[in-house]
Amino acid sequence: MTKRAERAGTGVADGRVWRRGRVLAGTAVFAGLLLLFHGMVPNRVGRLGSLLESFLPWLGVPVVVLLVLALVRRSPLALVALLLPVAAWTYLFGGLLLPAPEPGDDDLVVVQHNVSDENPDPEGTARALVRAEPDLIALEELVSPALEVYAETLAPDYPYRTVRGTVGLWSKHPLDGTGPLDIAPQGIGEGWERGLRAVAHTPRGEIAVHVAHLPSVRVRASGLASSWRDESAGLLGDALDAEEQSRVVLLGDLNGTVDDRALAPLTSRLDVAERGLALSFPAGFPVARIDQVLARGATVESVRTLSATGSDHLPVAARVTWD
CATH class of the missing domain: 1.20.58 (Methane Monooxygenase Hydroxylase; Chain G, domain 1)
Structure with a gap:
């Protein structure tokens, strides 16, 4: 050849x-x-x-x-x-x-958890959250008689609390300026109250804390049913615009990921976590992080999940640093 x-x-x-x-x-x-x-x-x-x-x-x-x-x-x-x-x-x-930065002495540690209204062990759930030693604990799906169990179990370490409807905030630091957030979409039933606002007086200064539980979404043959969730996100964005405090942290089950454009009313106003995937739902095999910690005037340095509780969500812990 x-x-x-x-x-x-x-x-x-x-x-x-x-x-x-x-x-x-x-x-x-x-x-x-x-x-x-x-x-x-x-x-x-x-x-x-x-x-x-x-x-x-x-x-x-x-x-x-x-x-x-x-x-x-x-x-x-x-x-x-x-x-x-x-x-x-x-x-x-x-x-x-990437690895999270080394924690600082002045960092604010927060925990966000949808505890589930069917949680069989509210006391064990509360003790598990305390072990993370956060400054703030935000809970959703609080119903009686479990609410009383959470309040009693958390009280020794978190003497300051506020509850509105089915959402609550427990704090090591004094709270004032507490009140509801009106995030109920039109057409939803009366008595639906799933948002609150408070000001936490931390050693580094005041920070407004918003706790929210947006309406659930459903995946159907026709696609994603999320109109109520999307409308509620817009109302929460309006509340953030009206917030006078320069430092704000939002804790909540937002029933959406930070990549979802429907949460743009929030992610366009607040910064998302810089480190950590922290997939939180469902607890048995997490596929998405719908439990969020967002901030303004501060940085969410890292976010991670904690061990499973009696809920269908995993708790999410985040470390917030001051800007």
Whole structure:
């Protein structure tokens, strides 16, 4: 065989190699575009955009599967295409996986927990939260007689508290300026009270604390049913605009992730956690963090989940530093 024929044969082989795995490469590019441009997925039909954004970090799973398939297929084309979704996922979520900064003596430690109105062990749940030694504890789905158990168990370490409807705040530091937050969407039943506001007097100064439990969402065949949640988020955003304190921390079960555009009335006004994925729901196999700690005039340095309690949510602990 002549050298020219050998070169021609090599070229044909190289061409075949680079055509191998075109479907994998196309799928990888599509995944990368979804990660980078998720905001362009329309929300008018079934709120598909919000549905995608609720589970956005999980797009990393098919990327890993595509990587394995590309290696098995020995497809250079697919491996090169995978650089796009890998870079996109790293850009969006890689920072959350970095180690949290060393805690400072003046940091504010807070715990957020939807304790569930069907919790069989409210006393054990309260003791588990105390072990995290937070300054503030925000609870949702408080109902009698469990509410009395939480109050009695937390009282020795958290003498200051305020409860409005089914949400409550316990604090090591004095509270004043307590009152309800009107976040009830139109058409919801009377007596629905799931928001409160208080000012905590900490050693570093005053901070307004908002506690909220936004309406639940449902995933149906028609898409994401979230109209009440979305309306309530808008009302909570209005309350944040009206807040006079420069330092604010929002603790709550927001029934949405910080990537969900429906929570933009909150995430556009408050900063999200800089470190930690802290997937909190459902407790048995968490797939999303819908229990949030957001702040203004302060930084949520890190967020993490605590051990499971009798709730269907995991508790979330966060460390807040002063700006």
